[in-house]
Ligand SMILES: [Fe+2]
């Protein structure tokens with residue numbers, strides 16, 4: 001099928017699954033949620049997103065995509081700094097903090113195995129960033145509920161517009177390059193696997209820490 005048609009189909013199928021993410025338990029049930037704890041998880045996500053985009057830059061032949069990944073490296077690294085600054089302002093000492101102390105996430109390890117631009121972008125930008133946009137909206141709501149307008153503002157004004165850009169980049173690259181049935185199938189599988197792993201990560205975060213609303217990237 002035409003790539004535009006394909007992207008629309010992939011978007012619809014992602015949205016069906018993503019709509020379940022939107023129906024997570026309401027925030028009020030998790031009074032113990034701690035913004036600082038969630039921001040530390042966000043640091044890990046930002047670090048993984050930075051490293052992944054950087055990892056892909058060199059092995060991506062298409063110049064426009066290479067530059068898109070490069071811009072993303074800068075964006076995600078900036079998010080890391082801004083979140084770390086916010087944590088510092090909240091009294092957190094990050095001098096001995098290592099965001100990767102517990103290792104990389106299964107999603108990161110999966111994404112690193114992807115070799116082709118279309119797969120990478122379907123998983124990393126088109127799907128992972130779509131998940132992030134929803135998670136961040138929920139996180140902003142949580143910050144507001146807990147009276148943390150400053151963190152909410154950081155996400156609303158700086159981080160979310162960048163994540164929206166990354167997701168749009170994914171869409172544009174797929175429209176441009178996912179031209180064959182084979183590439184479209186690879187993209188579908190990569191998006192599907194990303195959704196599954198993101199769901200597992202979410203369940204793991206809930207089991208370990210009782211949190212549903214970790215910010216994404
Ligand atoms: Fe991002």
Ligand SMILES: [Fe+2]
Nearest residue numbers: 046076079217
């Ligand atoms: Fe980010």
